[in-house]
Amino acid sequence: MATKEKNPDKGVENGKEVEPKSAEEIFEEFKEHSVAEFFTKNKQMLGFSGKVRSLTTVIHEYVTNGLDACEEAGILPDITVKITSVQEEHYLVKVADNGPGIPLDHIGRALGMMLSGTKFHRYMQQRGQQGIGATGCTMFAQLTSGKPIHIRSSTGNGKVYECNVSVNIKTNMPNVSDVQEYEGEFRGVEVMAEFADVKYDRSEYSPLEYLKRTAIANPHAEISFIDPEGRKVRFPRVSESLPERPHEVQPHPLGLESHTLYELMRISPARKVSSFMTTELVRVTSSKVDELRNVIPQFDFDMSPKDVTWEDARRLVAGFKKVKWVAPSAEGLRPIGNDQIEISLRSLLSPEYLSVRSRPPKVYKGGVPFIVEAAISYGGKSGARTEAGSVGGEIMRFSNRSPLLFDAGGCAITKAVKGIEWKRYGISDFDTIPVTVFVNILSAFVPYTGAGKQSIASEPEVVDEIKFAVMDVARDLQRYIAGKVREETRATKRKAIIRYIQLLSEHLPMLANTGNKEDLEKKLTVLVFDKFKADEAEEDKKEKKTRVLMEEEGNESDSDSDGKIEFDEEDM
Amino acid sequence: MAEKKKSDEKTTVAHDKLVTMGREMVQEINMSESPSFLTPVRSRSNIKSDPDTGALYLGGSKETRTFVHVSQAKKFMQTVAIASKLKSFLEQGLHTSIRGLYYQLKFSIGEDVDEELFSEQSESNPLIEDLEASLDLKREDFNLSTDRKGVVAGNMTIKDKFGGDESIIDAAKQGRSGWMIPSDVDNGMEFVDIDADYVLVVEKDALWQRLNEDKFWKKNNCILITPKGQASRGTRRLIRKLADKKIPIYVFTDCDAWGWYIYWAIKTGSMNLAYLSKSLATPEARFIGVTMSDIEHYDFLKKLTITAKEVDIKRAQEMLSYPWISKHKQWVDELNIVLKTKKKIEQDALQGQRLTFVGDYVKEKITSGEILP
Structure with a gap:
């Protein structure tokens, strides 16, 4: 866990040589260099390591997004996955769901911008949680095959759009291009992306095994798969009962990691760290903030959450662990x-x-x-x-x-x-x-x-x-x-x-x-x-x-x- | 078995006992009880020995064999099947071996026959022993024949009814080979005439042949028997029957563990067959030798002793612990010599000086009365 907390930090600090910097400077740098560096430095941690594993991770990210979207919309999920071989160690992956779809003006943010997924600032028990996954795949596709990902989606209103999505590595801004809109009967999201330097096999780490296990944990989902050799596998829906929708919960101080806390504060409208904590975290009262003030006296709880640095966030998380909290629900x-x-x-x-x-x-x-x-x-x-x-x-x-x-x-x-x-x-x-x-x-x-x-x-x-x-x-x-x-x-x-x-x-x-x-x-x-x-x-x-x-x-x-x-x- | 021979014998005791046993079982079933029969306990705990003669016999403990019991059902069923086969052998007047019985059962029962039980020699078969002990009969009485072993020669004629024929056996006219003692010397066998002053049982066939060539039995008016080692049931039974005719029995074996065992098995019966001791043991038997004290009288034997083995020593010690042996001073002395010198002597050694000395030795011992109880 230590590495996880350190790494985003390193991306910032290792880029610089010596002198301490103001929060603004660091943040600016983060904005400019972090996405590319974040990804390349953390590729392994995000699951993009090893040729077999990388491909399974891609499937995992897309399938997870599809399942989460369907469940949130109260739809019984139908997920289809197809992997086609383009050339050696180069595959075209197609994953489609029957979820609520993503409106065109949200697609870039959803799939072409790091740490900005809809899930990110909401805490609930969900499969994906960091908003890294799908955008990570976009970036992985870009880096290995040189191509943007291709999206087809519709909210089911009779209008279907298709477009390409890529990430501007410099600015961490989505790049949506080649948009086509037409009439059609479709609802959901279909992602097509090419990945090179990956490998398909039928081992216990393969996409097939992943889908099989996904089917086990999701009896309400219908999952079908076509492998590169054209073999079809179907995991039929065996239960019509859709899982209860997850309750949204605010994060509990003990469940936070420093980079998540950092991100939460960056997008928080609160004016002070103290008010961010009492309003956006659960079980934090002003008396708890006072306790924290004693625990980490050097930390300024009155500064704007936007000014908080990675190092501050880490100190805060360490402080959380020294205080007794009422357990989360x-x-x-x-x-x-x-x-x-x-x-x-x-x-x-x-x-x-x-x-x-x-x-x-x-x-x-x-x-x-x-x-x-x-x-x-x-x-x-x-x-x-x-x-x-x-x-x-x-x-x-x-x-x-x-x-x-x-x-x-x-x-x-x-x-x-x-x-x-x-x-x-x-x-x-x-x-x-x-x-x-x-x-x-x-x-x-x-x-x-x-x-x-x-x-x-x-x-x-x-x-x-x-x-x-x-x-x-x-x-x-x-x-x-x-x-x-x-x-x-x-x-x-x-x-x-x-x-x-x-x-x-x-x-x-x-x-x-x-x-x-x-x-x-x-x-x-x-x-x-x-x-x-x-x-x-x-x-x-x-x-x-x-x-x-x-x-x-x-x-x-x-x-x-x-x-x-x-x-x-x-x-x- | 296809041609049915009518048994010319009247319904035998064995047949009656078998049928009665079956009837009682049917009755039990009709009374909603598990079919069963009683049999004396044959384990060591129930083997007693007569303090005077040492004869082994079974005590009063009995156990019940019953069908409605998980571990006994199969054996019980097999026992009944055996009994019904034996009954039919008796009715047909035909004999067979344990092995023949096994195939008879296999034919009618199939895979439920326990081959293990029938693969060994007759005496190891607990089911047949159950029947023998329970009904107080020998397997020979059920027309079940055992391996023959043992040879006899002498002035003795026997009527032998077998396979529908009747013949007279004259044991004095069997030439060099003698008459082979059958497994059953009771059923269909009858002494016609016996003229003998004593019976000499010689452990080894080689010595028997030696004495037979010397016409020892003719010259000394005795019956000469060799069990060829451990005496078979038929041989033991024949010795018992001759003793019943008040003829003295003398046993002549090696002076070692095996030789003593052969003697005491003839005399007192064996543990395994304790349930048959009454008809097999001959407490009247006496021991001629060879003995270690013979060396004192026959100087040349000194050179001919051999080193006693561990088993001989152990056996000698064991024998000293049996009260029916230790009460005889002669045996105690004899065994102590063995323990002290750690030597033993074979009966063959008597030929060391002169081949015909064996007969002289036996004669001298009997005449001088230097025999052991």
């Missing part, structure tokens, strides 16, 4: 919901067994609310398949419904799942069992490890909560597997005993010179199955007892969650 959180998760995992993985749990909201960092949803899917198409054809445990990570494909190793979800003692749940080796573990973390302030937003920071409370959620579903699975084994044993036993009854009834009359086969068989069957039923009931009773014991044990560890569970130093 968890109201804005919008889980996918057990039913919806179940529908989509069933439809996609056709599992033999599935358990879904969502846990009540918890807080991390002393006050940021979050919710963990977890599911475990066993059998069917569950699990990751290697090229050699073997199946192993798979972890599907999501945050705010958005799949996380990259940086798995450092992610709190991976750590939590791998840290579970699977043997206790009847799974001898997680890496050889057809199991898919699904984890979705919901928060208006997901603690990502970087601006690439592919990995969740190992906040102890978050890791614990993920662990407990997964342990809940793992316990369900264990019960299922144990029951299945028991049922199989019983069925085998029953089958065998029926055969023994037949054979005994056949031989006994020959031995005794009396008795009738059918009659003996009937009587023996009654005798045997009465006994079996009693035996099985006894067995079930025993099993139930151990289950209760186990659950009690589980709850105990649950109550330990207040920091008692220890992590390896690496994890921290």
Whole structure:
């Protein structure tokens, strides 16, 4: 996280040599050089690193925008994605949605200007949040293929427009050209963009895998995909219920990072930092501002928010952490919901067994609310398949419904799942069992490890909560597997005993010179199955007892969650 | 099995017992009870030994075999199937081996027959033992034959009814090979005439052949038997029956663990077959030798001892701990010599000086009465 805060800063400071500057100077410089520098310096962090990953990031940004737009407008999303090969490591990407569309006079700002997306100054639990994504793609297209992106959009009023959009790297101003308007029946946005120096493959980091997981987290979306070889994949809509619209919430001081705070203040109409804080941040009262004055006495709370520097913003964020805050409300959180998760995992993985749990909201960092949803899917198409054809445990990570494909190793979800003692749940080796573990973390302030937003920071409370959620579903699975084994044993036993009854009834009359086969068989069957039923009931009773014991044990560890569970130093 | 031979025997005891067992099971089922039968516990805990003779026998503990029990159902069903097969063998007057029985069952039961149970020698088969012990009969009584082992020669004639024929066996006219003792010496077998002062049981076939060539049994009016090592059920049963005729039994083995075991198995029965001891053990049997104390009388044997092995030493120690052995001073002395010298001696050693000495040795021992109880 430290890097994330530093980098935008560096763009400014490293450009200059020595002397301290006035806020105006810095801001002017930022305006002139920041966009290009910001992008090139932060390309990696934004997900544009590696040929495969860059392409997946592009798909991610566009699909995310489409889904968010549809949901906000209350439309069931239809997303189509097509990747066509132009030449080697050079592709044409086409992503279309059926959302509300973007009016022509907004398109430049939406796709050709950094840090100015409609989402930026509103805080809600949404997939994209920084307003970097789509414009980043525009810039990435420009830098790799030399071409602007092409847009077709309509708000559904019968008028369709098409245009090219690019970013003026010098001024960070959008450049909209070749505008054509015509009559047509279309609603939504269709983006066509060319990217070079990227690569399509079918690995676990591919756009295909990304779309598959997006479909899992969004059962209400219809997603279709055509890959460069012309193969069509369709992830059908399996639920008609549109997620509840996210509540807009103002940012909470603890959820802010310095560059976001800086940007918020830059566009704030407030006259003083103190009034910006009490009006545009949640849970900040004037007495809290006074507390802050004591914590960071060198900071001038009466200056205009527009005069605040990156360094000021950082000092302020550091100050926030030293003050006790009333926790932000968890109201804005919008889980996918057990039913919806179940529908989509069933439809996609056709599992033999599935358990879904969502846990009540918890807080991390002393006050940021979050919710963990977890599911475990066993059998069917569950699990990751290697090229050699073997199946192993798979972890599907999501945050705010958005799949996380990259940086798995450092992610709190991976750590939590791998840290579970699977043997206790009847799974001898997680890496050889057809199991898919699904984890979705919901928060208006997901603690990502970087601006690439592919990995969740190992906040102890978050890791614990993920662990407990997964342990809940793992316990369900264990019960299922144990029951299945028991049922199989019983069925085998029953089958065998029926055969023994037949054979005994056949031989006994020959031995005794009396008795009738059918009659003996009937009587023996009654005798045997009465006994079996009693035996099985006894067995079930025993099993139930151990289950209760186990659950009690589980709850105990649950109550330990207040920091008692220890992590390896690496994890921290 | 297609041609049915009418058994010329009257309904045998074995047949009756089998049918009765079946009837009781049918009755139990009709009374809504699990079919079952009682059988003596054959585990070591229930094996007792007669303090006087050392004869092993089963104590009074019994256990129930029952069908309505997860772990017993299969075995119970197989036991009943075996019983019904044995009954039909008896009715047909035909004999077969355990292996033959296995294929009979496989034909009618199929994959539910537990091959494991039938793959080993008869004595390891717990289901048949259940029937034997439960009904107080030997498997031979069920027309189940076991491997033959053991040879006899001497003045003894036997009537043998078998396969519908009847023949008279004269054990004095069997030339160099002797008469091979059948697995069943009870059913269809009858002594016609016996003229013998004693029975000599010689552990090793080689020694038996030596004595047979010397006409030892003819010259000394005895019956000469070799079990060829450990005595088979048929051989033990024959010895028991000869003892019943009040003929003294002398056993002549190596002086080592194996030889002693052969002697004591004939005399007291074995753990495995404790449930049959009554009809197999011969507590009257006496031990001729070879003994370590023989060295005192036959000087040349001194050179012919060999080093005792660990198993011999251990066995000697074990025997000293059995009360029915340790109460005999002669055995205690004998075993102590073995433990002290760590030597043993084979019966073959008696030929070391002169081949025909073996017969002289036996004669001298019997005449002098220097035999062990």
